[in-house]
Amino acid sequence: MSEHAEPQPVPPSSVVLVSGGSRGLGLAIVADLLDRGVRVAAFARTVTPELDKLAAEHPDRLHAGPVDVTDLAAAQAFVRDAEVRLGPIDGLVNNAAIGQDSLHVHTATGDIARIIETNLTAPLQLTRLLVRRMLGQGRRGRIVNITSICAQRGFPGLVAYSATKGGMDAATRSLARELGGRMLVNAVAPGFFASEMSAVLGRTQLDQIVRRTPSGHLTEPAEVVPVVRMLLREQTNINGQVIVVDGAASV
Numbered sequence: 353m354s355e356h357a358e359p360q361p362v363p364p365s366s367v368v369l370v371s372g373g374s375r376g377l378g379l380a381i382v383a384d385l386l387d388r389g390v391r392v393a394a395f396a397r398t399v400t401p402e403l404d405k406l407a408a409e410h411p412d413r414l415h416a417g418p419v420d421v422t423d424l425a426a427a428q429a430f431v432r433d434a435e436v437r438l439g440p441i442d443g444l445v446n447n448a449a450i451g452q453d454s455l456h457v458h459t460a461t462g463d464i465a466r467i468i469e470t471n472l473t474a475p476l477q478l479t480r481l482l483v484r485r486m487l488g489q490g491r492r493g494r495i496v497n498i499t500s501i502c503a504q505r506g507f508p509g510l511v512a513y514s515a516t517k518g519g520m521d522a523a524t525r526s527l528a529r530e531l532g533g534r535m536l537v538n539a540v541a542p543g544f545f546a547s548e549m550s551a552v553l554g555r556t557q558l559d560q561i562v563r564r565t566p567s568g569h570l571t572e573p574a575e576v577v578p579v580v581r582m583l584l585r586e587q588t589n590i591n592g593q594v595i596v597v598d599g600a601a602s603v
């Protein structure tokens with residue numbers, strides 16, 4: 353018999369922070385977690401009527417507010433308020449991001465900087481903030497980064513965006529190792545799905561993606577949500593992975 357105590361599995365998250373939870377995939381994740389009895393803190397720059405409605409339906413389990421993810425002080429204040437209301441956060445979904453629709457040669461320096469700040473720097477800082485709080489209070493937790501198939505396959509018009517998503521995939525692996533099993537850190541990389549972000553894609557581009565997809569349809573947020581939930585809630589040994597949900601479009 354080993355003298356070492358068996359490492360304890362990371363428990364399911366019961367209070368989850370979702371960035372960009374106001375619409376699209378983020379809102380679908382918030383609604384799903386609430387349905388499962390999870391307490392949720394969700395922010396975006398603008399709180400939508402849909403998120404407000406969920407907050408009215410779950411006054412004790414949803415803390416929602418307006419925060420720009422690039423404003424670390426505002427994020428910090430939101431996390432403190434959320435924890436007072438909901439209890440200690442033990443799950444994070446880095447979902448907030450902005451898209452891109454410009455060839456690299458035509459993308460202004462300021463736009464490249466904004467994409468990197470929103471999609472890479474800010475989630476790394478939010479992650480550091482929450483990991484420090486969790487470890488400081490002796491808690492364990494789970495982190496899910498929403499990245500993209502763009503990190504693995506090339507798409508014109510998405511150069512800076514793809515770079516940020518590839519950066520988050522790489523950070524996922526290194527953080528999983530760095531945290532030594534005290535937290536589970538994974539990424540979910542969806543294929544294209546209909547949302548405000550992908551509305552910039554033309555019909556021809558969308559048709560092309562569908563033609564390349566063996567399952568014959570674009571990914572739906574409802575097909576991504578169960579994977580996020582599984583990583584937050586199920587007892588698995590999945591750690592440091594990027595799980596692609598794209599109907600094999602990229603295979």
Ligand SMILES: NC(=O)c1ccc[n+]([C@@H]2O[C@H](COP(=O)([O-])OP(=O)(O)OC[C@H]3O[C@@H](n4cnc5c(N)ncnc54)[C@H](OP(=O)(O)O)[C@@H]3O)[C@@H](O)[C@H]2O)c1
Pocket residue numbers: 371372373374375376377378395396397398399419420421422446447448449450470498499500501541542543544545546547548549550
């Ligand atoms: N749609 C796709 O085809 C696709 C494919 C693969 C991966 N993804 C990824 O999936 C995730 C969700 O995308 P989506 O399509 O659902 O996008 P979306 O509909 O545009 O929603 C993005 C969310 O992020 C928030 N957000 C953006 N910038 C923010 C900021 N600075 N501070 C705080 N919140 C911010 C938005 O609210 P505000 O604008 O009010 O702040 C919104 O709640 C993203 O990480 C995206 O990269 C999307």
